[in-house]
Amino acid sequence: MGGKSNGAGIVEIYSLTGEGLEKQTEFCKKDYFKCATFDASSLRNRHLATGDFGGRLQVWDLEDTFVPVYMTTKHSQVINSIDGVSGRNSGCGAPEIVTGSRDGSVMVWDVRQKEHPVAKFLPVEGNTGRDCWAVAFGNAYNNEERVIAAGYDNGDIKLFDLKMNAVRWCKCVKNGVVGLQFDRRDIQMNKLVATTLESKLYCFDVRTQHPKKGFAYVTEKAHDSTIWSVKHLPQNREIFMTTGGAGSLCLWKYNYPDKRVEKDSDDISYGVAGELSLLQNCTLSDQPITGFDWCVDKQGLAVASAFDQTVRVLITTKLNLQ
Amino acid sequence: MTQFAGDLEKLTKELEPLKSYDTLLSKYDIPLNHLDFDYIKKCTDGKELEKIYKILKSGEEGYYPDLTNTAEDRLAEVYPKSKLLRKKVQVQNQVDLDDNEKLSITTDLTVWLDSITKNNKELENRKSSRIEATTEIRKTKDAEPQDNKQENPKRISSTDYQTWDKFDPDTEILKIDLEEEKLKKEAQEREKKEKEKVKKKKTVKFNEYTTEAEAQFISEREKEKGNEFFKAKDYEEALMCYNNSIQCRKTAINLNNRAITHIKLEKFEKAVDDCDEVLILDPKNEKALLRKTEALRALKKYEEAYESVNNCIEINPNNQDAQDMANKLRGLCVVPTSKPTRMNITEISDDEFEALKAKNCKVVVSDKYSRKCSKKPTRMIVHDAVDDEDDD
Numbered sequence: 001m002g003g004k005s006n007g008a009g010i011v012e013i014y015s016l017t018g019e020g021l022e023k024q025t026e027f028c029k030k031d032y033f034k035c036a037t038f039d040a041s042s043l044r045n046r047h048l049a050t051g052d053f054g055g056r057l058q059v060w061d062l063e064d065t066f067v068p069v070y071m072t073t074k075h076s077q078v079i080n081s082i083d084g085v086s087g088r089n090s091g092c093g094a095p096e097i098v099t100g101s102r103d104g105s106v107m108v109w110d111v112r113q114k115e116h117p118v119a120k121f122l123p124v125e126g127n128t129g130r131d132c133w134a135v136a137f138g139n140a141y142n143n144e145e146r147v148i149a150a151g152y153d154n155g156d157i158k159l160f161d162l163k164m165n166a167v168r169w170c171k172c173v174k175n176g177v178v179g180l181q182f183d184r185r186d187i188q189m190n191k192l193v194a195t196t197l198e199s200k201l202y203c204f205d206v207r208t209q210h211p212k213k214g215f216a217y218v219t220e221k222a223h224d225s226t227i228w229s230v231k232h233l234p235q236n237r238e239i240f241m242t243t244g245g246a247g248s249l250c251l252w253k254y255n256y257p258d259k260r261v262e263k264d265s266d267d268i269s270y271g272v273a274g275e276l277s278l279l280q281n282c283t284l285s286d287q288p289i290t291g292f293d294w295c296v297d298k299q300g301l302a303v304a305s306a307f308d309q310t311v312r313v314l315i316t317t318k319l320n321l322q
Numbered sequence: 323m324t325q326f327a328g329d330l331e332k333l334t335k336e337l338e339p340l341k342s343y344d345t346l347l348s349k350y351d352i353p354l355n356h357l358d359f360d361y362i363k364k365c366t367d368g369k370e371l372e373k374i375y376k377i378l379k380s381g382e383e384g385y386y387p388d389l390t391n392t393a394e395d396r397l398a399e400v401y402p403k404s405k406l407l408r409k410k411v412q413v414q415n416q417v418d419l420d421d422n423e424k425l426s427i428t429t430d431l432t433v434w435l436d437s438i439t440k441n442n443k444e445l446e447n448r449k450s451s452r453i454e455a456t457t458e459i460r461k462t463k464d465a466e467p468q469d470n471k472q473e474n475p476k477r478i479s480s481t482d483y484q485t486w487d488k489f490d491p492d493t494e495i496l497k498i499d500l501e502e503e504k505l506k507k508e509a510q511e512r513e514k515k516e517k518e519k520v521k522k523k524k525t526v527k528f529n530e531y532t533t534e535a536e537a538q539f540i541s542e543r544e545k546e547k548g549n550e551f552f553k554a555k556d557y558e559e560a561l562m563c564y565n566n567s568i569q570c571r572k573t574a575i576n577l578n579n580r581a582i583t584h585i586k587l588e589k590f591e592k593a594v595d596d597c598d599e600v601l602i603l604d605p606k607n608e609k610a611l612l613r614k615t616e617a618l619r620a621l622k623k624y625e626e627a628y629e630s631v632n633n634c635i636e637i638n639p640n641n642q643d644a645q646d647m648a649n650k651l652r653g654l655c656v657v658p659t660s661k662p663t664r665m666n667i668t669e670i671s672d673d674e675f676e677a678l679k680a681k682n683c684k685v686v687v688s689d690k691y692s693r694k695c696s697k698k699p700t701r702m703i704v705h706d707a708v709d710d711e712d713d714d
Contacts, residue, residue, distance in 0.1 A: 016435065017435070043445055043535070043536050043539060044445050044446075044536070088539065088540070088543075094460065096460070108460070110460060118460035119460060162460070184547065184550075186547075187547060187551075187559070188559070190554075210509075211505055211508070211509045212505075234543075234546070235546050236546075236549075236550060237550045238550070238553070238554075256554060266506050266509075267506075267510070268506060268509045268510065268513070269513060296543070297434070297438055297539075297542075298431075298434050298438075301431075315427055315431070317423075317427070
């Protein structure tokens with residue numbers, strides 16, 4: 001998905017066959033598409049939620065793309081990032097979509113409620129909000145609990161608690177946050193990985209929050225360029241892939257420390273960060289890889305898209321040995 | 323113009339340290355004679371090796387490919403975690419793979435594609451235009467604006483002497499202490515709450531899925547989640563996920579996994595139940611037999627454990643774990659021979675005793691009894707009885 005030279009947005013649908021990729025359909029709309037997700041839709045419906053440069057959130061039925069199933073225009077500027085939750089599995093709350101926009105706002109949508117967001121986090125009145133570059137759902141381990149992580153261009157990472165409707169934690173990591181993901185959305189929050197400009201990535205242990213120290217984290221330098229995105233392996237949450245601006249892919253594994261929680265002198269527990277080990281570092285393209293996703297059904301199968309306008313299907317072997 | 327001049331000044335200042343740029347050798351303070359085969363081979367300090375390797379790679383001291391390789395090899399030996407050893411490789415294309423690997427990958431993929439298309443068709447047929455969800459729409463609350471900074475509003479300026487006169491450091495310190503105390507209490511309370519929350523959380527009812535494919539999908543996902551929790555040693559959470567998985571679809575694998583989780587949580591009876599269920603589905607499941615043995619051993623039912631491990635050895639005589647387990651159990655079983663035996667104990671009267679004595683039979687007199695009783699001790703005869711069932 002993306003934009004054409006004539007200013008129109010385009011989505012192309014491919015399917016994997018024994019020989020290779022086969023283009024199924026495509027559809028064009030008025031504005032460039034920026035981001036999309038299937039995660040808030042059930043296995044049977046498979047509605048694609050997209051965010052575009054006009055600030056529109058649209059949900060499409062891929063078999064009938066004439067009019068969107070759902071549409072809102074509450075964001076005034078481009079939607080940079082989108083994430084969905086609990087489309088496929090029940091028991092972890094309502095299916096919701098979160099969008100982060102250049103106008104600085106983060107909004108949560110339920111496709112059953114027309115036009116109005118079910119929750120929103122706006123910048124302080126009077127200030128121009130920072131550009132929100134990344135959003136991610138997490139902590140949805142039952143029907144009530146849910147948090148959103150949002151990353152901004154000034155390096156802020158904010159954790160919004162949707163149950164309390166308040167900011168739970170805030171941290172500045174110096175460089176703009178480009179990618180964010182919880183290791184799993186539908187468990188009690190465990191780990192949060194943030195990738196930033198200037199080739200830094202941060203892995204937070206978000207299990208234990210200390211009132212002063214916050215969350216423990218480990219940081220790594222890789223790719224020698226912006227790290228565009230992070231995606232955890234659906235079959236093993238300790239393994240994740242990061243994609244770099246120089247067309248490289250890094251496969252990481254998080255190793256837990258011997259003891260994840262320690263007590264400080266006041267008997268308040270704080271988290272202990274583990275270690276990251278690099279399993280594989282490889283180059284795929286000479287252009288930035290901005291899109292990457294694992295297959296949930298088949299371990300090791302992944303798809304990547306890069307600025308050189310190519311879609312590549314990857315197979316990573318021997319993942320089960322880790 | 324003045325602004326330009328200022329910028330220029332800044333630039334030159336920034337450039338200055340570059341002028342006095344030293345070679346890496348002097349920066350790391352490493353003597354030149356350390357760049358030597360013998361030294362590198364004996365060096366055990368990972369950090370120093372990293373520095374030497376960096377110097378050699380930079381080419382500042384000349385180009386020595388062999389020496390650089392030696393340094394790299396040594397570094398890999400001494401300090402394998404070094405970030406300098408991270409290498410980039412090109413992603414292999416389909417053409418580059420050797421035939422065997424390619425074949426195995428493609429066949430694996432086509433098999434999977436076939437099954438997934440079948441599932442896909444099932445799902446597509448059941449497509450609904452309605453968006454169903456069991457949970458309610460989130461109630462819209464007015465979101466509070468993000469509180470970016472909470473600055474102290476009553477900061478006293480340094481020239482405001484009147485206010486400073488009123489300032490009492492002792493009470494302020496006390497205030498701070500109280501604040502900290504409060505914070506501490508809050509944190510502890512929150513921790514307690516979190517724990518309670520975890521305990522009572524997940525009263526999830528998994529609704530009946532309309533399609534088989536969906537149920538399978540959820541079952542698989544929950545199993546994977548369980549495996550992750552298990553690996554991270556969060557056994558309670560793992561158990562919850564396996565329960566969900568089993569609720570969706572019962573398979574030998576998720577039952578087996580739940581069994582081992584039960585063992586880790588020391589709920590051995592439940593583990594045995596799970597193993598038995600696996601054995602109904604798949605009577606020759608070695609893992610289930612081994613796990614059953616383990617659970618039974620912990621329950622001190624050594625004979626049953628021995629029986630189950632022997633079943634496992636029967637299925638696969640090369641299973642080393644099973645052999646080890648059997649050896650251990652053999653020592654724990656009452657009779658150390660491979661054939662289990664049963665003792666028959668009978669009470670006999672004095673006259674019979676004398677008769678048996680004459681027959682030169684083995685007679686045991688229970689000592690305890692004789693000590694306690696004032697009466698004449700009762701004698702018991704012990705027969706060695708061989709069980710009819712043959713386990714080997």
